Amino acid sequence: MEWFKDYWWIILILLAGIFISAIKDLNKTSFKAYLKKKDHKAINNNDLPNKNDDKS
Numbered sequence: 001m002e003w004f005k006d007y008w009w010i011i012l013i014l015l016a017g018i019f020i021s022a023i024k025d026l027n028k029t030s031f032k033a034y035l036k037k038k039d040h041k042a043i044n045n046n047d048l049p050n051k052n053d054d055k056s
Helices: 002-028 031-038
Strands: none
Touching: none
16 A cells, blocks of 8 residues: 555546546536437326235
8 A cells, every 4th residue: 555655646636537427527518308219208197007006
């Protein structure tokens, strides 16, 4: 762990770079355009299985 004492600032810069890069990529993402492209439909509550039905 001696190297960590000497080079902690390099590790900190790398982690900050990864964090900033992730934020930039998330900002480029358009969720509304993705949903339009995929043509998702809202789930109707009648289509969901009933949680109260126990078949066991």
